[in-house]
Amino acid sequence: MTTENAAGTGGPDREYADLGATTENAMAIAETSMDRVREIVPHETLADRIRGKSVHATGDPEFQHLIRFTGATDDDELAADAAIADGGPADADDQPVRAGARAVLDSRPIVTDITMVKAGITGRGHDCPVRKAIGNGTELAERTGMTRTAASVLELDRDGVYDDAIAVVGNAPTAALALADCIEDGTRPAVVVATPVGFVKAAESRARLREVAAAHGVPTITNVGRRGGSGLAAGLTNELIHVASDVRQGAIDAAWVPESPETS
């Protein structure tokens, strides 16, 4: 198995190494680890990078099959899809990865549900402000009895925080459900990464998020099933940052991550 990346979907190995890895040993481990992942997961498309990262983050080769994508529906994005598909390997599932990388390049805020997910977002390779929802909406939670995470999402949304943001839910199904409600009510995140875990509403919250997001053209990266969690959500978000770094360094053709209408 070659350690070269497929054309256009990655950089040299050193670039693909975990951005948090700065010492020789750490970079060797990060590279060997991604080499192992590449033996297991195809690495042709941008979506493959997210699937590969899910395997890397969970230590489970099967996780690649649990990742789901929903894409934008507007004409600009669909035209970009068609143009990109003409120019190289592409996957209908690439669009949310492009949208996420574009949002990173535009230094859009990364908004996580809980502190633990925020703590897992790499500090390197981007200038996005990173904030967490939890801690907001305390009064709303106490008054209504809803979860603190759901209330925190609704509170931030009232201030417009989620529009054009990278919205990340790693832990709380009720945060994912609240975010779905916000999207239904008109909020438009640049991309949603949602992998809440557990036996109560986790899979259901992601299914509802996919349904609402697909109806409104909001790109999402989620998984199916009960598994997931904060480490996975942070890992997938970090992979969007890695893709953006590869665009910035020329390892991915910038045409693959077109500027959004607002910024061009």
Added chain:
Amino acid sequence: MTTENAAGTGGPDREYADLGATTENAMAIAETSMDRVREIVPHETLADRIRGKSVHATGDPEFQHLIRFTGATDDDELAADAAIADGGPADADDQPVRAGARAVLDSRPIVTDITMVKAGITGRGHDCPVRKAIGNGTELAERTGMTRTAASVLELDRDGVYDDAIAVVGNAPTAALALADCIEDGTRPAVVVATPVGFVKAAESRARLREVAAAHGVPTITNVGRRGGSGLAAGLTNELIHVASDVRQGAIDAAWVPESPETS
């Protein structure tokens, strides 16, 4: 399925609800979630609580079979084991859970490998100082090329931080390997919780930790296989805090978590 806990191993459901859950909905979800886990995992012994928490944290019923325990080997602890086994349901695997709960009751430091694991430790139900290793040992890492996390563990160990502490490794296999070296060299954590994840050295680092810890009587809670991660490590540590809370509130017989020789 009853929602009552087995005698001695838990409190009323409300007490078992996630300590982070404060609103009505959150407590309802936390309780339903643990009810689902109790349908899947036996809940007779203290070790079962850790196995159950692993299922809760990963969303995967099979994870209960991947948890491993090593126990203390000194005479005091073995005598305590025998006494407890006479008095109620017990499991040879309970000892590290008792050691962990005792360390929480004694407000010993919780020392995590990385920030993300620290962020996942509940702030309720304990007075343990919580600190992370990462950020220490920078000079050592740069000089030797070892990983930053391994260097950070060695640096903290030089200051005696890990003796009698609750040592938690959620992410970095090299931190687990460094901790094993420290134990071999005489360091004695109160308990080690280690669930580093991945394809390079993760399973091997936990195997080495178990071997060294068993040889030196250091209680450990780990898993086998490539899976694991920060969320799991934080969840298992939080379960030690929950057990300590149940002891404090009388839901678990205090005799189950005997005072350590130093504090009695």
